[in-house]
Amino acid sequence: MSSLANGEDEESLVDPLLLSNHHDFSLRRRNTTSQLALVGANVCPIQSLDYEIIENAFFKEDWRSRGKIQIFQYIFMKWVLCLLIGLVVSLVGFFINLGVENVAGTKFVITSNMMLEKRYWTAFFVFTASDFGLTLFASLFTALVSPAAAGSGIPEVKAYLNGVDLPNIFTPRTLIGKILGIISAVSSSLLIGKAGPMVHISSSIATLLGQGGSEKYHLTWKWLDVFKNDRDRRDLVTCGAAAGIAAAFRAPVGGVLWRGALLWRAFFSTAVVAIMLRGFMDFCYSGKCGLFGTGGLIMFNVTSENFVYHLDDVPPVLLLGVIGGILGALFNFILKKVLRIYNLIHGKGIVYQIFLACSVSIFTSCLLFGLPWLASCQACPSGASEDCPTIGRSGNYKKFQCAPGHYNDLASLIFNTNDDAIRNLFSHSTDSEFHGSSMLIFFVTCFFLSIFSYGIVAPSGLFVPVIVTGASYGRYVGMLIGSSTSLNNGLFAVLGAASLLGGSMRVTVSVCVMLLELTNNLLLLPLVMVVLLVSKTVADGLNANVYDMLMMLKGFPYLESHAEPYMRQLTVADVATRPLLCFQGIEKVRNIVDMLRNSRHNGFPVIDEPPHSESPVLFGLILRAHLIVLLKKKVFFRTPVGLDVFDQFSSVDFAKGASGIRDKIEDIELTDEEMEMYIDLHPFSNASPYTVVETMSLAKALILFRQIGLRHMLVIPNTPDRPPAVGILTRHDFMPEHIYGLYPSLANRARWKRPRFRLPFLSESAFRQTPPCTEIGQRKKQPKTSTPGTAITTTFEEYEK
């Protein structure tokens, strides 16, 4: 075993996680902050994914041994999986919509009928009780069975695609929890959406399909073994996420664009979803789906005849964008504060979590039922295209408490499912239907209910709440502007929704396409683009987008695609992990076991040293997971020689299981005799690791790391007479918190920061207070028990609860 120590200074602020008195390590400089996720000042052992192609001799040989048929089989299975993803996702999406429409619909029909009979208190009681029951079920199920199912799921999927390995997010348990939870939570009239959970559900489905059955019961399909690696799994998740968006919004292209990477197979999956949904709608059109009708699959057709806008409609639209941007940033800001408070409450135990969810439910029910009483009844318009008031079904004119021939405009919005509310808001030629005061009340109610509903312990999406809020805001602005514009209020609602989406989520192009697909009005496109650009620009000047904020709160080490200016002032040597732990090409078993037990590193350089080579030569990089496979198989030699061992392994041995099920070094038992034997690491080392010279600027190294999607990057010296590898870079070495920790002065050099207009009350210092992960101190006290797997689970669930 080689030990390399190449630091100059002796800084050791905290004890290292590896035991420093361990045989021949000579740790001169310790960088305790790397290779274990560092968020704030906390060590959070979230791992990274291996997207890199491991080019080792074994895999090359294995690939070479495959016939054309096996290669064809692999390509064929890729497409079949995408077809299956499309089919299953559309089925599940349809099932969820069917569930929500029927449960919520029945509730509203029963309540409305009681209202018709003027049994107002009974109606209120039934409404509140059913909401309460549904929320209780959703939160109990989430808290007790599948804590990872709470929340939107989009931050998790986004982090996964970024290369962060989060355990339990794609398990069957989470999937079931999310499906049942979202049906009951959305049916309970909470202001939450089903789009985010739908994306999470679809990604889970994709992963599980790729898994090809349960590993526990040995029911796996051999053809799918080749998909058991992070790279293929990422592609599946991409297809799944795209299919999820397609199913949630019937927006196939928007789904494909969501990740930025254009994957043909994702395109295929979304096309399958779109066609299947069309089939389901045909089926439901004949009335076989209960209260489902055809509207359950969100689609707001705002096509109006001869819609024309002029250049003088642009200024009000710009104004809408500016205010929308400010509102979006404010939304994110308040949401963050509320989530921090919820986090404190959730930390006290499951009872508190359930209590919080139920409180929000009762509060919501009271508001929904109570507020419409504030609005005055209005006479039905003569010659309306639909019945007024609408009874027993969705529509623009809710009767609520009004006399016959009258309707309650606020109830039409608030005492309704979110989908119907959006449909009412987006509807055209209804400019005189809603009062300004009703619209304002609705907007304020939605704004705060969205924020207070998101963080509860139940699946909950943000997309639909933001659309409802934005649409009511836009429609209100349209009412204020009145007749001086050629745009009707329905179009203002669409633009308002776009402005709040741009201000809160900032994912401009995909949101643009999604909104277009949702509203089926392409002529609106340029205005939507302008609104999104303006609101995104304004909001970006104020704070981070909502998903980044959520990921930061959850402590995911998300790697941005751009380098910050201060990174140009640093070289990779300034931040790289030290000391570097290396293996020799032919290594003693004892050394491997010791190193794996005493470090948490996941990649180790393999260096050939004399006498096996003339001088120390970098051979490659070996993964912890592969080392453990080698140790388990016990293909050891008594003497330090390299022999052909290919026939003793199959590629299945190296397959990586999903969802954090990893073999641990602690589970491997070796005799003393075996410990003294040798392993030839050459055939299993990635002989083409990506490397950077130590003088490379950190900014450029980050671009390399992020663009190629690496987990480990080796740092090599630029002078001779030194070891062939002098450090290793991982995701965590690029985290701003890590760099600021090493060089506190950088954090203060505002010169190199992006110019961001910061209001004093919007400070971001709050981030570093609540630790989502275990503290360094805690981890040190129990270095044996907190193995990576369990440690992550605990810390992760801590937040989710």
Place this chain on the structure above:
Amino acid sequence: MSSLANGEDEESLVDPLLLSNHHDFSLRRRNTTSQLALVGANVCPIQSLDYEIIENAFFKEDWRSRGKIQIFQYIFMKWVLCLLIGLVVSLVGFFINLGVENVAGTKFVITSNMMLEKRYWTAFFVFTASDFGLTLFASLFTALVSPAAAGSGIPEVKAYLNGVDLPNIFTPRTLIGKILGIISAVSSSLLIGKAGPMVHISSSIATLLGQGGSEKYHLTWKWLDVFKNDRDRRDLVTCGAAAGIAAAFRAPVGGVLWRGALLWRAFFSTAVVAIMLRGFMDFCYSGKCGLFGTGGLIMFNVTSENFVYHLDDVPPVLLLGVIGGILGALFNFILKKVLRIYNLIHGKGIVYQIFLACSVSIFTSCLLFGLPWLASCQACPSGASEDCPTIGRSGNYKKFQCAPGHYNDLASLIFNTNDDAIRNLFSHSTDSEFHGSSMLIFFVTCFFLSIFSYGIVAPSGLFVPVIVTGASYGRYVGMLIGSSTSLNNGLFAVLGAASLLGGSMRVTVSVCVMLLELTNNLLLLPLVMVVLLVSKTVADGLNANVYDMLMMLKGFPYLESHAEPYMRQLTVADVATRPLLCFQGIEKVRNIVDMLRNSRHNGFPVIDEPPHSESPVLFGLILRAHLIVLLKKKVFFRTPVGLDVFDQFSSVDFAKGASGIRDKIEDIELTDEEMEMYIDLHPFSNASPYTVVETMSLAKALILFRQIGLRHMLVIPNTPDRPPAVGILTRHDFMPEHIYGLYPSLANRARWKRPRFRLPFLSESAFRQTPPCTEIGQRKKQPKTSTPGTAITTTFEEYEK
């Protein structure tokens, strides 16, 4: 000057381009095929672009010295430029449409009036003569004034964005030639499109705006100096290309997606274009634009009321996709053969070029005028929504030679502008309007006219011809299937257009969005997606997409984003450029001048050697362009020391001009005394070049090179006691032709090739026969006269003519 020789074998098949007897070089292994573009077996000195951020001390210091205001100014200017691009592109696009509609419209009105008076021969003569005159003008102008304006321009823009520096493509002369040429060529009834040229025009506008005036007359705007580098220019070209697509198709989002990279500023530019076009349409609506009407801006509204499709419509759509894919591949195949014949004709001189263009024009005119006589006249339908026959304007029912109350269906398609033909084909509720035989004649005519019209010496796009051909094919299939489907013939035309676009161009997602934006029918989306996927898959099995084919014919070293399997079997050391020419950190002027004069390399490693360092250390990489700036400024020292020279340079000195205007080493005159002095290269060397270890597999190196968009990548040794850099990789080292040249056995190892179903008559061997670039032999005979600039121009124009 250091000399590094690190090959083992002595292969020197051809004489090297650098003189081997030059002082202390010791060239042991010569790789003559790199650093100069290698296409087929020809040396083609097309250069690459520098997208990499040059992180040298000078630029860092320069950036540091800028105040916040200058940084803000830079960001502000970026957005202002995008606004300007949007405004100018929409103006130019409008002008082109206005020109085409009025010129072509006048021609058709005059001819139709003569037809009404039954002066058929006069009409034919006027029609043919005006077409001939317009084509003559377009081809003369292109051949004599701006040869780079010929063709579509999309391959050039695509190659530019890929990092290939093609001279003259973005000059004012090319811009004017393209604008005037496309107006006259499209007006002359040739079956060519204006979308491709529009993209080229818009990219030129973007580059010229970034240039900020003419350098020749010293009319440059200082604020724009920071944009004079390849990186910012690429972003401008991206915005320009997106704006061009938006202007051509009124498809803003499709434009943004075109390149794959999502750039907010491109989004902004396209939004500006969309809004401006809306303004122009408002203006024209009042009849101020002559024959322009509002239809000139292509937009085919195929929204039909209550459009519904069912699952059983999917099989015919799949069939459409399969046949479309085969047709698309056949289109590409025939186009390639025709272009090769045209190339031979064009090589004989300008007269032949003009003659060819005029022949195609006369042939086209005869077909357009003659074919409708084959079709029988049909009685006008009773109760049609528009006048029948339509006289003096565009419409579905052309009278042509028919009696009153009758129309000629083939004339409606063929004796019309392409835009009107597409509108007729896409129109719904006109299923009985066209005869099957007319449609078949039209399809066959379009298919071959598209192919024969593309290669003439005039600006010509492929997009609209492919849409027309595909739409007629789709409509014909729709007619054959008849009433067993719920889709009308207009929708079949849209799907047919999609299938041929997918089969020929294969750019699926952007085409999908463009078609949607063109047809304003989102419900059709899933079917369009399926058709595109099927046709792309089928066609990919047969041959390469049309743009790749064009780029290959033109000899552009386009770098694919994926690695071929055989690349995993090679290491970078196997293909890297050798011998490596290096500079010392402080280098003698004479050595620099000699090396620049005797090599064509554009990047040189800078190595610190004793006594300036303890051992040879890689400092960085310096560009030829920067060396020439240093030599021109003559900041030399009498002794080999490094002194601070920052104040003698400004960043403007290092600005890179557009369109191949580069200072040449031959133009710099130095005295003997100056030749003996020294330059300190350290402050001007990129201290963070991207590097790979020599054992890195070529596949992974390619991914790194392509993903980050590099021009030079240094190869470093993996053993000590060797020079710190042992090779350099450029774009040309990754070209399959180069690798096959070095390792001919690879070309035969079909095992590692993608399984491609190849028909014997579709062989690709034709590629390597006609040299688009000068031969190695030629180049060797005149090493002094063929400087990079002129050499490229010649070879490039050779093809274009």
